[in-house]
Amino acid sequence: MSDFILGPFWNFAVIVFTAGVVGRIAMILMCGLSKDLAAARGSSVKGAAGTIARRFFPRKETIRSNRFHIIAGYMFHIGLLALLFFAAPHVQFLKNHLLGFGWPAMPHWAFILSAEIAFAGLILLWLRRVMHPVTRLLTRLDDHLAAWLTFFAMVTGCLALFESFAGLRVLHVLGVELLMIYFPFSNLMHAFTFFLSRGASGARAGRHGVKA
Amino acid sequence: MIWAGVLLLLGTFTLPVLPYLWASASNDIASLDTVQNNPRANFWRNVRTGTAGYSAVGGPEANVLINNDGQNWRQFRMRLLAPYGSYLMGAVLFTIAIFYALRGPVQHLSNEPKELLLRFSVYQRVVHWFTAILFWILALTGLILLYGRFVLIPLFGSSGFALTASASKEAHNLFGPIFIVALFLLVIEYARDNFYRKGDLSWLIKGGGMLGKHASAGRFNFGEKIWFWLVLLLGTIISFSGIILDFANLNFDRNTLELAHVLHGIAAILFISVSFGHIYLGTIGTKGTLRGMTTGYVEQAWAELHHDKWRPDDGATPEASRVPGAPNE
Numbered sequence: 113m114s115d116f117i118l119g120p121f122w123n124f125a126v127i128v129f130t131a132g133v134v135g136r137i138a139m140i141l142m143c144g145l146s147k148d149l150a151a152a153r154g155s156s157v158k159g160a161a162g163t164i165a166r167r168f169f170p171r172k173e174t175i176r177s178n179r180f181h182i183i184a185g186y187m188f189h190i191g192l193l194a195l196l197f198f199a200a201p202h203v204q205f206l207k208n209h210l211l212g213f214g215w216p217a218m219p220h221w222a223f224i225l226s227a228e229i230a231f232a233g234l235i236l237l238w239l240r241r242v243m244h245p246v247t248r249l250l251t252r253l254d255d256h257l258a259a260w261l262t263f264f265a266m267v268t269g270c271l272a273l274f275e276s277f278a279g280l281r282v283l284h285v286l287g288v289e290l291l292m293i294y295f296p297f298s299n300l301m302h303a304f305t306f307f308l309s310r311g312a313s314g315a316r317a318g319r320h321g322v323k324a
Numbered sequence: 325m326i327w328a329g330v331l332l333l334l335g336t337f338t339l340p341v342l343p344y345l346w347a348s349a350s351n352d353i354a355s356l357d358t359v360q361n362n363p364r365a366n367f368w369r370n371v372r373t374g375t376a377g378y379s380a381v382g383g384p385e386a387n388v389l390i391n392n393d394g395q396n397w398r399q400f401r402m403r404l405l406a407p408y409g410s411y412l413m414g415a416v417l418f419t420i421a422i423f424y425a426l427r428g429p430v431q432h433l434s435n436e437p438k439e440l441l442l443r444f445s446v447y448q449r450v451v452h453w454f455t456a457i458l459f460w461i462l463a464l465t466g467l468i469l470l471y472g473r474f475v476l477i478p479l480f481g482s483s484g485f486a487l488t489a490s491a492s493k494e495a496h497n498l499f500g501p502i503f504i505v506a507l508f509l510l511v512i513e514y515a516r517d518n519f520y521r522k523g524d525l526s527w528l529i530k531g532g533g534m535l536g537k538h539a540s541a542g543r544f545n546f547g548e549k550i551w552f553w554l555v556l557l558l559g560t561i562i563s564f565s566g567i568i569l570d571f572a573n574l575n576f577d578r579n580t581l582e583l584a585h586v587l588h589g590i591a592a593i594l595f596i597s598v599s600f601g602h603i604y605l606g607t608i609g610t611k612g613t614l615r616g617m618t619t620g621y622v623e624q625a626w627a628e629l630h631h632d633k634w635r636p637d638d639g640a641t642p643e644a645s646r647v648p649g650a651p652n653e
Contacts, residue, residue: 239453239457271495
């Protein structure tokens with residue numbers, strides 16, 4: 113079983129993930145934008161770049177009403193990114209199997225702190241999703257699956273941290289594989305497409321000389 | 325030649341027991357059994373008193389060759405905490421089962437059409453379930469660490485249990501600090517309505533309405549208030565002792581770690597035991613209560629039966645009000 117998870121199933125997951133992500137982005141790009149016939153009053157490139165950057169920060173008009181969502185959202189995403197790119201086993205993996213080079217990994221205490229922040233954020237976001245009457249109505253099975261698969265991949269990774277048992281590491285790999293296979297067909301694609309959506313609306317607004 | 329062989333055999337078999345025979349004949353065998361069965365016994369007995377000597381190695385207790393407190397702690401864990409903890413949790417579950425069989429669930433008369441009242445805001449519910457989820461992750465992993473060798477080894481085998489225990493320890497250490505944050509948020513959010521108020525004692529005397537007579541209560545009854553303060557007390561003990569155990573490498577001495585573990589174990593078992601009652605009363609024990617913590621709304625008939633002194637506008641929910649059109653799930 114371990115051989116299958118670490119071998120053929122891993123290759124399958126990588127292929128589905130890569131092909132799926134590239135395919136979906138290509139489909140979005142091929143849709144294109146409707147032609148803007150208005151005279152340009154500003155730079156669409158500047159507008160796109162500005163909107164992509166600006167939307168990393170919450171609007172001050174909505175901070176008060178959305179503070180729970182904003183704080184929990186940042187906790188989860190920052191924690192997850194730190195784990196994904198700066199956890200020592202991940203840096204090692206990327207160096208050995210993908211990129212051929214590495215970078216300094218975060219110390220153990222920072223890993224634990226990042227994991228705790230990410231877990232707290234993820235659980236709080238999911239709870240708010242199911243507790244708030246509006247988000248509950250908007251929530252589909254896809255949202256639950258995405259949250260639970262992410263949780264599973266994260267928690268098995270933390271359980272395997274000390275690599276005391278090979279079985280725990282294999283379980284983590286399985287969790288990551290399931291997440292990779294599900295990723296291109298789910299809302300998780302926002303990890304790649306948020307650039308496109310922000311960029312598109314920013315470019316259009318920038319061309320009209322306004323901020324998006 | 326034959327006699328020589330016989331003497332050799334006799335000598336071989338009897339020589340080793342000669343000291344015993346001699347001691348037995350001279351009535352010294354009783355004292356041998358107690359203090360002198362091993363000439364080095366007194367030496368090791370002295371070593372186990374924990375007297376500090378000299379060692380070139382630095383660090384807490386490095387000068388003590390054998391610290392017997394570790395053995396005492398192990399005995400406490402295996403012979404007192406584990407069995408009596410299981411008796412307590414089992415007794416609570418058994419009592420609840422008997423009570424449910426005899427009394428059944430507390431039901432309120434439902435009015436038609438149902439008028440709903442907002443009892444808990446979204447934030448209050450999120451904080452409650454955040455704490456509850458973390459509590460049960462920690463409770464289950466903690467119980468695996470305490471009872472796994474008795475329950476899981478027969479099921480999973482030694483290797484399977486070792487893997488499960490390792491995973492449980494990592495999860496317990498990881499989610500523990502998040503529970504402290506959750507506990508803090510819970511206390512801040514719910515403290516205001518959980519202070520003692522006039523009438524709480526009479527609620528308790530009437531057995532919270534379980535003995536037949538109606539017992540009046542405000543937003544939270546005295547039982548819920550006791551549970552709240554127990555959560556704070558036991559949660560604080562568990563949190564502080566848990567931090568010490570989580571950061572055991574920060575030069576804590578053995579006695580501190582043992583004390584932390586003893587307190588952690590006792591508080592956790594009490595916490596889990598009392599939580600059974602909370603879960604029972606919040607779910608199958610009292611109809612309509614769980615709905616308040618899932619959708620946020622309760623029926624007016626439920627509120628009049630259990631919290632007749634509560635008016636939605638004196639609750640902690642700023643948006644609390646009568647909401648006739650609220651979701652009826």
